[in-house]
Amino acid sequence: MSGKAGTFIVGGVVGILLIAVVFGGEAAVSRTEFCISCHSEIYPYEELKKSSHWGALGADPGCKDCHVPQGFSNFHKAIYTHVVDGLPFLIKEFTTDYSTVEKFNEHRPEAAFRARMKLKEWDSLTCRACHKNVKAPGASAKAAHAKMQSEGATCIDCHQNLVHKKVPEHDLNASLAQGQPVAKVEPKKKDDDEEDEKD
Ligand code: HEC
Ligand code: HEC
Ligand code: HEC
Numbered sequence: 667m668s669g670k671a672g673t674f675i676v677g678g679v680v681g682i683l684l685i686a687v688v689f690g691g692e693a694a695v696s697r698t699e700f701c702i703s704c705h706s707e708i709y710p711y712e713e714l715k716k717s718s719h720w721g722a723l724g725a726d727p728g729c730k731d732c733h734v735p736q737g738f739s740n741f742h743k744a745i746y747t748h749v750v751d752g753l754p755f756l757i758k759e760f761t762t763d764y765s766t767v768e769k770f771n772e773h774r775p776e777a778a779f780r781a782r783m784k785l786k787e788w789d790s791l792t793c794r795a796c797h798k799n800v801k802a803p804g805a806s807a808k809a810a811h812a813k814m815q816s817e818g819a820t821c822i823d824c825h826q827n828l829v830h831k832k833v834p835e836h837d838l839n840a841s842l843a844q845g846q847p848v849a850k851v852e853p854k855k856k857d858d859d860e861e862d863e864k865d
């Protein structure tokens with residue numbers, strides 16, 4: 667797309683967004699339809715519909731259920747950072763080629779990393795809205811879940827690759843500490859040097 671047309675469309679979308687926010691409030695921009703006005707092109711909805719979160723207990727989650735903390739006090743957390751403050755996303759949407767899933771996949775690792783870090787920052791607030799008292803299915807899960815008290819672990823530290831195409835997991839504590847994506851070291855491999863830097 668030519669630069670001028672891009673600028674024009676971005677301007678138009680910003681205008682529509684502002685109108686939506688002023689008249690429709692948070693709800694207007696939290697609707698799945700709104701998200702997939704861009705993200706239909708970038709595939710996560712199709713993936714969600716194939717996931718175990720779809721059709722479970724009749725609760726088909728919308729994008730906001732995981733990505734947009736609900737309630738006006740939380741409004742800024744997602745919409746503001748992603749859409750209003752996130753002008754770069756609008757520009758990116760119109761300047762990046764997402765026409766095939768392969769093209770989107772080139773950007774997916776960074777996008778997944780950012781999505782994980784947001785959930786980490788929110789202490790998995792959105793997950794907890796549905797998963798109130800999680801019953802751990804066995805002893806190892808019980809021990810893992812106890813780390814939420816003992817080590818300040820949060821859902822997304824352990825439950826990555828939930829509904830979208832798989833992306834290699836990140837160690838979110840190490841990523842926070844180092845300010846860049848750090849791959850998760852699989853605990854099973856004995857030959858891996860497992861020196862976590864604990865702060
Ligand atoms: C104007 C188009 C547009 C709209 C509307 C939009 N997104 Fe995005 N979104 C993008 C683009 C572009 C990216 C960056 C993809 C990449 O990294 O290449 C992105 C990335 C993301 C990511 C990955 C994490 C991140 O911060 O990069 C999530 C999660 C996400 N969007 C969720 C949503 C949700 C939920 C909604 C609806 C409330 C929404 N988006 C609405 C264009 C949009
Ligand atoms: C049940 C929770 C859940 C729902 C519902 C959900 N997502 Fe996600 N999404 C995640 C998680 C968790 C990640 C972080 C990456 C990972 O570990 O899978 C993510 C990552 C993403 C990314 C980054 C790219 C990627 O593939 O990882 C985008 C873009 C995104 N989501 C958009 C959406 C959109 C649009 C919707 C609605 C159609 C949606 N998500 C619904 C949990 C969810
Ligand atoms: C809209 C409500 C809702 C939200 C939001 C939600 N879940 Fe779920 N989740 C469910 C339901 C319903 C099931 C399936 C029933 C069951 O197994 O308990 C499920 C299943 C799971 C499972 C077991 C099955 C699997 O797919 O691995 C895990 C783990 C899980 N969720 C973690 C999360 C995490 C982490 C988040 C936040 C990123 C999240 N959920 C957000 C409702 C939700």
Ligand code: HEC
Pocket residue numbers: 790793794797800801802803806807810811813814819820821822823824825
């Ligand atoms: C320290 C790691 C860790 C953390 C933090 C954690 N979990 Fe788990 N969780 C596990 C392990 C390990 C299991 C058992 C194996 C599995 O099913 O993945 C499990 C099991 C589950 C299951 C049952 C899956 C099934 O197949 O029945 C659900 C649902 C779940 N966790 C949700 C959550 C939610 C929601 C949070 C945050 C409130 C959370 N977990 C935090 C590690 C963790």
